[in-house]
Amino acid sequence: MAASTDHVEDLVGKEYEHGFVTDIEAETAPPGLSEDVVRFISAKKDEPQWMLDWRLKAYEHWLTMQEPRWAHVHHQAIDYQAISYYSAPKTKDDGPKSLDEVDPKLLETYAKLGIPLEEQKALAGVAVDAVFDSVSVATTFKDKLAQHGIVFCSMSEAIKNHPDLVQRYLGSVVPQGDNFFAALNSAVFSDGSFVYVPAGVRCPMELSTYFRINASKTGQFERTLIIVDEGAYVSYLEGCTAPMRDENQLHAAVVELVALKDAEIKYSTVQNWYPGDEEGRGGIYNFVTKRGDCRGDNSKISWTQVETGSAITWKYPSCILRGDNSVGQFYSVALTNNRQQADTGTKMIHIGKNTSSTIVSKGISAGHGQNAYRGLVKFAKGAENARNYSQCDSLLMGDKCGAHTFPYIEVSNPTAKVEHEASTSKIGEDQLFYCMQRGISEEDAVSMIVNGFCKEVMKELPMEFAVEAQKLLGISLEGAVG
Amino acid sequence: MLEISDLRVSVGGKDILKGINLTVNAGEVHAIMGPNGSGKSTLSHVIAGREGYEVTGGSVLYGGKDLMEMEPEERAREGVFLAFQYPVEIPGVNNVYFLKAAVNAVRKHQGLDELDAIDFMKLVKEKAKAVKMDESLLKRAVNEGFSGGEKKRNEIFQMAVLEPKLAVLDETDSGLDIDALRIVAEGVNSLRNEHRSIMLVTHYQRLLNYIEPDYVHVLADGRIVKSGDRRLAEELEERGYGWVLKREVAA
Numbered sequence: 028m029a030a031s032t033d034h035v036e037d038l039v040g041k042e043y044e045h046g047f048v049t050d051i052e053a054e055t056a057p058p059g060l061s062e063d064v065v066r067f068i069s070a071k072k073d074e075p076q077w078m079l080d081w082r083l084k085a086y087e088h089w090l091t092m093q094e095p096r097w098a099h100v101h102h103q104a105i106d107y108q109a110i111s112y113y114s115a116p117k118t119k120d121d122g123p124k125s126l127d128e129v130d131p132k133l134l135e136t137y138a139k140l141g142i143p144l145e146e147q148k149a150l151a152g153v154a155v156d157a158v159f160d161s162v163s164v165a166t167t168f169k170d171k172l173a174q175h176g177i178v179f180c181s182m183s184e185a186i187k188n189h190p191d192l193v194q195r196y197l198g199s200v201v202p203q204g205d206n207f208f209a210a211l212n213s214a215v216f217s218d219g220s221f222v223y224v225p226a227g228v229r230c231p232m233e234l235s236t237y238f239r240i241n242a243s244k245t246g247q248f249e250r251t252l253i254i255v256d257e258g259a260y261v262s263y264l265e266g267c268t269a270p271m272r273d274e275n276q277l278h279a280a281v282v283e284l285v286a287l288k289d290a291e292i293k294y295s296t297v298q299n300w301y302p303g304d305e306e307g308r309g310g311i312y313n314f315v316t317k318r319g320d321c322r323g324d325n326s327k328i329s330w331t332q333v334e335t336g337s338a339i340t341w342k343y344p345s346c347i348l349r350g351d352n353s354v355g356q357f358y359s360v361a362l363t364n365n366r367q368q369a370d371t372g373t374k375m376i377h378i379g380k381n382t383s384s385t386i387v388s389k390g391i392s393a394g395h396g397q398n399a400y401r402g403l404v405k406f407a408k409g410a411e412n413a414r415n416y417s418q419c420d421s422l423l424m425g426d427k428c429g430a431h432t433f434p435y436i437e438v439s440n441p442t443a444k445v446e447h448e449a450s451t452s453k454i455g456e457d458q459l460f461y462c463m464q465r466g467i468s469e470e471d472a473v474s475m476i477v478n479g480f481c482k483e484v485m486k487e488l489p490m491e492f493a494v495e496a497q498k499l500l501g502i503s504l505e506g507a508v509g
Numbered sequence: 510m511l512e513i514s515d516l517r518v519s520v521g522g523k524d525i526l527k528g529i530n531l532t533v534n535a536g537e538v539h540a541i542m543g544p545n546g547s548g549k550s551t552l553s554h555v556i557a558g559r560e561g562y563e564v565t566g567g568s569v570l571y572g573g574k575d576l577m578e579m580e581p582e583e584r585a586r587e588g589v590f591l592a593f594q595y596p597v598e599i600p601g602v603n604n605v606y607f608l609k610a611a612v613n614a615v616r617k618h619q620g621l622d623e624l625d626a627i628d629f630m631k632l633v634k635e636k637a638k639a640v641k642m643d644e645s646l647l648k649r650a651v652n653e654g655f656s657g658g659e660k661k662r663n664e665i666f667q668m669a670v671l672e673p674k675l676a677v678l679d680e681t682d683s684g685l686d687i688d689a690l691r692i693v694a695e696g697v698n699s700l701r702n703e704h705r706s707i708m709l710v711t712h713y714q715r716l717l718n719y720i721e722p723d724y725v726h727v728l729a730d731g732r733i734v735k736s737g738d739r740r741l742a743e744e745l746e747e748r749g750y751g752w753v754l755k756r757e758v759a760a
């Protein structure tokens with residue numbers, strides 16, 4: 028500990044040279060991003076030198092980059108110097124004091140999802156004294172996982188306890204300079220999840236971040252790294268159906284997946300960040316980089332996502348199909364209502380022989396929602412007999428919303444097979460009337476029709492998750508018709 | 510059961526129904542015939558509460574209540590059933606799941622407990638058998654990819670499960686083969702009792718050989734121009750609509 032204190036004092040001295048003093052005792056970094064702030068975060072987390080160097084390299088890269096402008100989304104310019112990049116876990120003084128101060132719409136949704144009062148408070152950011160038993164649940168799980176040699180811990184813990192694995196794989200799928208938001212994340216990431224499944228092990232349960240998030244808030248720059256060794260398998264669940272509020276408007280997470288030979292990773296997400304009020308005020312900007320690397324032969328990575336939250340979503344879970352016979356899958360439902368905007372899709376990069384990929388994207392737009400699918404399917408020279416199947420369907424509710432499809436295909440190998448299907452439909456008055464004529468309420472009818480539309484994606488979700496996600500779609504669309 | 514007085518309906522400013530008077534008592538079967546475009550489907554839709562129609566005059570009472578004041582789902586829960594001329598496809602929604610939602614919505618409205626999965630499946634199997642509905646259709650999405658005849662049969666199957674008080678069948682016989690026609694007729698006849706009313710919209714006398722109507726009405730240009738018993742249908746089959754319409758003009 029002494030050494031690190033010296034190190035910190037060193038830093039403080041250095042920071043002064045730049046005419047800027049960061050109080051290392053402070054719980055929050057002052058707004059703005061600088062090399063000092065990166066050092067402050069790393070010091071606060073008591074990180075080894077290699078980690079700091081890694082962050083600094085990312086920061087330097089970030090300075091040379093421009094915020095991307097190609098996405099089909101519109102928002103006010105983000106002032107990166109106005110954001111605070113580190114804050115200690117929330118104290119009671121932050122956030123709303125009681126549920127009375129929380130958007131009543133949000134509370135209504137919690138009630139409909141049947142979330143207990145104490146948990147509602149936690150989700151809405153109201154300080155609570157009660158301790159969740161999820162901590163003990165998580166501990167029980169961890170013991171069981173340890174028996175199989177599976178590591179499931181926070182990124183911070185992994186940096187301390189598994190530095191070899193982290194050093195070897197961190198940034199190996201999404202390099203620091205990959206894109207503007209990934210660089211930002213690499214420089215300042217707060218925490219996240221780390222999973223390692225050893226060779227030949229089939230993870231005996233679905234791994235869920237939910238337990239851990241309850242225990243400690245991960246904040247706005249989350250970093251996740253999942254490594255599945257040869258012949259191993261894991262199913263990972265991220266997020267939860269209850270809408271989560273956060274004081275931080277900008278979220279820029281990075282998720283890296285590595286599947287070695289014969290390994291399989293199934294990654295499921297339900298994203299339901301606060302979308303803002305009906306005018307979109309106060310909603311989260313969710314700019315995520317997710318990428319999986321099928322590094323070994325016969326490996327498989329499957330992304331399933333249900334995106335209903337956030338004011339703006341910018342997200343393209345992708346697969347690099349490097350190993351021969353590797354398989355990439357992307358199943359997505361993105362729903363935008365009111366003023367929400369989503370630009371989401373995937374990239375399937377075929378490098379190995381006989382690689383195959385499947386893309387099923389379902390976009391639902393209601394209100395003034397804007398929904399764009401953006402996908403790239405690329406066949407490299409060596410990708411003999413690779414194939415892709417893509418299906419992009421859009422469902423519109425009302426006439427003020429929009430759906431847009433931007434499929435890109437690059438073929439450098441003549442043996443590649445590509446199949447693309449797309450459709451746009453309107454939720455029909457006919458369909459609604461037919462349901463209602465059988466006694467089904469309009470709300471239930473909408474929910475039923477929309478869930479029918481998304482069925483191919485929903486069936487990819489783990490059972491309990493799917494049931495909740497179905498409910499969520501219905502709730503997110505309430506009042507969207509009529 | 511159903512009392513329609515001087516009902517006037519327009520669509521997009523165009524008058525379609527121009528003063529319909531029709532009383533259907535419990536236990537009665539009424540057949541509605543008439544040329545294409547005369548307003549038969551419009552009348553069926555207005556009874557079921559479809560949006561897009563403007564009621565410009567008259568009234569419709571159902572069990573003494575003002576039907577026009579009720580939401581479509583409320584009408585359905587109170588026992589109004591419409592077998593659609595063009596049944597709607599709902600991709601991805603399982604046929605049985607759909608029907609279960611419908612049955613339970615109706616039961617809830619009646620203050621009954623929801624049927625559990627086992628009891629419901631028992632009911633479904635029994636009714637499917639009664640209307641000779643292929644069980645493989647039950648497992649598919651609502652009407653998706655069904656043939657014309659299968660769609661119509663699905664309507665009758667739903668009717669058999671829901672056991673409505675007032676059933677309006679809009680050309681359910683069109684597009685059916687002879688065997689299917691007989692089955693549809695059997696389905697309707699088995700529902701027939703002193704508490705139920707049935708309105709059959711049809712172009713063909715043939716159906717009325719199997720379902721014997723108490724009354725036959727001819728709807729032309731938005732009005733009921735002639736009513737009679739089943740012999741009227743036979744006469745129409747023989748002579749067409751010309752003579753009825755001509756007499757109407759002369760009168």
Ligand SMILES: Nc1ncnc2c1ncn2[C@@H]1O[C@H](COP(=O)(O)OP(=O)(O)OP(=O)(O)O)[C@@H](O)[C@H]1O
Pocket residue numbers: 520521523525543544545546547548549550551552561594
């Ligand atoms: N939405 C609409 N807009 C304009 N006209 C309409 C609309 N709906 C119905 N009509 C018109 O109203 C008239 C009656 O139509 P309706 O469908 O009730 O006839 P029908 O008696 O059922 O005919 P068919 O025997 O062909 O089924 C037709 O002239 C039709 O074109």
Ligand SMILES: [Mg+2]
Pocket residue numbers: 549550551594679680
């Ligand atoms: Mg018609």
